[in-house]
Amino acid sequence: MEFINVDVLDQDTPATNEEELTTPPTVNPHPNDQTEEVQTIKPTDDDSGIEPAARIENVTRNKARLVAQGYTQIEGVDIHETFAPVARLEAIRLLLSLACLLKFKLYQMDVNSAFLNGIVQEEVYVEQPKGFVDTTYPEYVYRLKKTLYGLKQAPRAWYEWLTIFLLKNGYNRGGVDNTLFIKKEKNQLLVALIDVDDIVFEGVSNQLVADIPTKGIDVNQFEYLETALGLCVLDK
Numbered sequence: 001m002e003f004i005n006v007d008v009l010d011q012d013t014p015a016t017n018e019e020e021l022t023t024p025p026t027v028n029p030h031p032n033d034q035t036e037e038v039q040t041i042k043p044t045d046d047d048s049g050i051e052p053a054a055r056i057e058n059v060t061r062n063k064a065r066l067v068a069q070g071y072t073q074i075e076g077v078d079i080h081e082t083f084a085p086v087a088r089l090e091a092i093r094l095l096l097s098l099a100c101l102l103k104f105k106l107y108q109m110d111v112n113s114a115f116l117n118g119i120v121q122e123e124v125y126v127e128q129p130k131g132f133v134d135t136t137y138p139e140y141v142y143r144l145k146k147t148l149y150g151l152k153q154a155p156r157a158w159y160e161w162l163t164i165f166l167l168k169n170g171y172n173r174g175g176v177d178n179t180l181f182i183k184k185e186k187n188q189l190l191v192a193l194i195d196v197d198d199i200v201f202e203g204v205s206n207q208l209v210a211d212i213p214t215k216g217i218d219v220n221q222f223e224y225l226e227t228a229l230g231l232c233v234l235d236k
Contacts, residue, residue, distance in 0.1 A: 065113075065149060066129050066148070067148060067149040067150035068124075068126055068144075068148040068149070068150035068151045069150060070150045070151050070152045070154075073124075073151070073152055077122075078122050078123060078124045078125075079122060079124075079151075079152050079153055080121070080122060080153070081153065081156055082152045082153050082155070082156055083156060084155035084156040084158070084159040084196075085159065085177075085178045085179050085194075086179065086194075086195055086196055087179045087193050087194060087195035087200075087228075087229060088177065088179070089229055091177050091179060091180055091193055092193065092195075092200070092228045092229050092231065095191060095193055095200060095202055096228075096231075096233065098191070098202065099202050102189075102204065103204070104191075104202040104203060104204055105202065105203055105204070106200065106201070106202045106224065106225035106233065106235070107200070107201045107202070107222060107223065107224060107225055108198060108199070108200055108201070108221070108222075108223060108224070108225045108226070108228070109198070109199040109200075109201065109212075109214075109219055109221070109222045110197060110198055110219070110220040110221040110222075111197045111198075111199070111217055111218065111219060111220060112218040112219065112220035113218065114158050114162075114196070114197035115147050115148070115149050115151075115154040115155065115157070115158045115197075116146060116147065116148065116149075117146065117147075117158060117161050117162075117217075118146060118147035118153075118154055118156075118157025118158040118160070118161050119145070119146060119147070119157055119160075119161060120144045120145060120146060120147055120151075120153070120157065121153075121157070122153070123143065124143070124144045124151065125141045125142065125143050125144070126141065126142050126144060126148070127141055127142075128140065128141065128142065155196065158196075158197070159194070162194060162199075165216065165217070166181045166192060169183075170183050170185070171183045171190075171192060179193055179194040179195065180192075180193055180194075181193075181194070188203065188204050189203065189204060190202070190203040190212075191203070195228070195229065198228075200225060200228055
């Protein structure tokens, strides 16, 4: 049995919005097979539900995903710590100032389905998604090993996972700003700033930034920084 994440991915670049809207959906499994395990426990009031979620934006692709009904979670039972730091405007201004002063190169990494990487520390159960219920064991529920969108602890779990990843790759976390990570390599400086699933990198050379390890992360985009916290960045 496998929990699936429904996601409509880009095919060929559509010529019109109408063509994009008629793009057939594809069903993608969760990026890691160790997301959940089946439990022979009947659903109770402590189980979080699950539902599809979608939103309308400027149409570049159709997208929908199954999310947990986090509003049913009970503090102290299946949820404890939820706080996750995000980048402050002062921090991004500092990075931009350093880039101007030291001629650093600025890049932005966007992680695909970032919250699905976070490890669940509590016991969290979700019911089987409607339309994908195992008819042989309809009373079974899933115990989550990794977070889903909708869980209140998902942002914190993702931040902790990303922190461990950066520390393993030679970065040091800032003592004042916990979203700021610094790495010194061959007398060169590489700085990373975390804003949820967007990570801003800056370094003294393109090659230094290009060597950033991405193994273990599903990178959606890695490109020159253009916007950050509502600021438009122009490299002249």
